[in-house]
Amino acid sequence: MSTAAKPTVVLVHGAFADASSFAGVIPELLARGLDLVVPAVPNRSLIGDAAYIASLVRQIPGPVILVGHSYGGAVITVAGVEDNVTGLVYLAGYALEKGESLGELQGRFPDSDLASALVRTPVPADGPTGTDIDVSVLPDRFPAVFAADVDPRLAAVLAVSQRPLAARAFTEAAPAAAWQTKPSWGLVATADHTINPDVERYGYERAGMTTVEVDSSHLVMLSHPRRVADLIEDAVRATSR
Template sequence: MSAQQPTIVLVHGAFADSSSWNGVVDRLQTHGHPVVAASNPLRGLASDSQYVRQLVAAIDGPVVLVGHSYGGSVISNAAKGLGNVRALVFAAAFLPDEGESAITLSGRFPGSTLGETLHPVPVTLPDGRQVTDLYIEKSKFHQQFAADVPEGTAAVMAATQRPVADAALAEGASAPAWKDIPSWVLVATEDRNIPADAQTFMAGRADATVVTVAASHAVAVSRPGEVARLIDAAARATG
């Protein structure tokens, strides 16, 4: 590896927050990696990506950028043209090509049951714009998002979930960084949000290094060791 350890920047997706990375953070820090778990705004793909891009640009030294779920779309947008990003890691995540959205990609392959679990909440932003926030219904959260997580843990995750603006999931991506930056992908085979076939398709066209884990969409919570090992492998390979 290079003399300077890369900073690992973790970007959560919809219906989660940065605490969803806690188990991964613990393992990475044990192995000496500096880590930042970003707070993804979940308001819109372009604006969320710009937020993460500014965070990464302010880090001194190399970065491995990691995204879960919709956070994969964010890191691919954010990293484009950033010289300090050495690797991208996608954990049960979207790798959109230019113009593709999370909705179009998840709907391209059968298997997602997310739509029938969503609870929309209209909200008015400080600038007067009307948007719709999406939550997963609490009674359906465990089976939909985190079926392999203990029920009590899933109940806490459901209560603390961050809503995503519906427009963010429908917004098309810009030119993707995965075409220029080496990528690693963890495919969660029991994912009910993003079908495993969709994850495999996206990983293949990105020519990514792939590992497959029998896990739910909440793989960073249920299998933090596997996620941390893949991140560590990416950091070492690009050092």
């Protein structure tokens, strides 16, 4: 009897963070013998970021499990249509419908505490002229909004080392929804003050995902790395049978 090829797990970070947001869960996954790729997401536009992740996925031989945290969930929703993606895992993430934007999905529910903590900063746009808008979180609000159950010393470091998200990413419509054809798993962070947990639940239920709930802040990978690793391993096992 043949055995399915072992998948590579690609961890896709979200807005206001970088690949180091997976620092707690990476050792857990490596200890379980999983192959990992943890790229830096440009955070410049939903369609552009998804194209970047898709280009990396295409270069990985064999099957891929895409794991997206927060805005990274929107990214894997689009990039996950690649042929070698065999499963999707959402961590406190956005599971968009085809044709839906982040702003539209969020707009169905009351604002989280993030809405009043955002900072918009003009930055040079691509090309010789014009400006873009970067969105980040007020550093003094970051720990409570983003990382309430993370070591305060680490939360302070994360607050001043954010990877902003271009404002256009909030309004771009997803051109595809990979969960329509790929098995998917979702984790709801029930103490999330960045994304309303009902936004997470709604997207997961609409997609028919296997869902777990964890009493966690938005940065569930740092505060509950073992629970996150367990869910990813469930996806790996289910898609490798």
